[in-house]
Amino acid sequence: MEDSSTANGEDWISRLPDSLLCHILSFLSPKEAVGTSILSKRWENPWTCVPSLYFCDTFMTDCGNYMNKVNCFIDYVNWVLAHRDGFAIEKCNLSCYTLHASAHLYSWTCAVIACMVQELTIKSELFRVGQLPWCLLTCKTLVEYST
Known part of the structure; x- marks a missing residue:
């Protein structure tokens, strides 16, 4: 049974637009927000707009x-x-x-x-x-x- 949080191997949060990811990251400390850049290629840049x-x-x-x-x-x-x-x-x-x-x-x-x-x-x-x-x-x- 496939996990409902993934589709085609990608998690649903990574499919959100940058503006929404940036808003989510704004609740983290700068260090934590920058740390998300190592999660995947998709997460390399969203932290820059916090x-x-x-x-x-x-x-x-x-x-x-x-x-x-x-x-x-x-x-x-x-x-x-x-x-x-x-x-x-x-x-x-x-x-x-x-x-x-x-x-x-x-x-x-x-x-x-x-x-x-x-x-x-x-x-x-x-x-x-x-x-x-x-x-x-x-x-x-x-x-x-x-x-």
């Missing part, structure tokens, strides 16, 4: 010593932002409490601004208002900014 991103360097795990964890976090944020494929970001929270990761907040802010972010939160004791990129001040889509 509208809310939350990055926090205190949640670094599975990378070994402290500097490896920081570098894993930096690489992860860079990778996620580089693979957005132009999809808009509704909400983004960048929380960096390590000096090494905070050094990247300027470029990450510019990257989320380029994705037409609407709400942006930057939490860092090492990042000051004077370090904000000019693009943040001229962003037409930004509705809310907080620290």
Whole structure:
């Protein structure tokens, strides 16, 4: 007897349109959403349109010593932002409490601004208002900014 959740070897959820998959993925953490890209060829790209991103360097795990964890976090944020494929970001929270990761907040802010972010939160004791990129001040889509 064939499993009712499959048809021709493909699960029913993989047949949903990208917009619906993206909506479903929006309920996951960014890390979990990106993790779905390994499920199958069909799941390689839907995570790129997830509208809310939350990055926090205190949640670094599975990378070994402290500097490896920081570098894993930096690489992860860079990778996620580089693979957005132009999809808009509704909400983004960048929380960096390590000096090494905070050094990247300027470029990450510019990257989320380029994705037409609407709400942006930057939490860092090492990042000051004077370090904000000019693009943040001229962003037409930004509705809310907080620290």
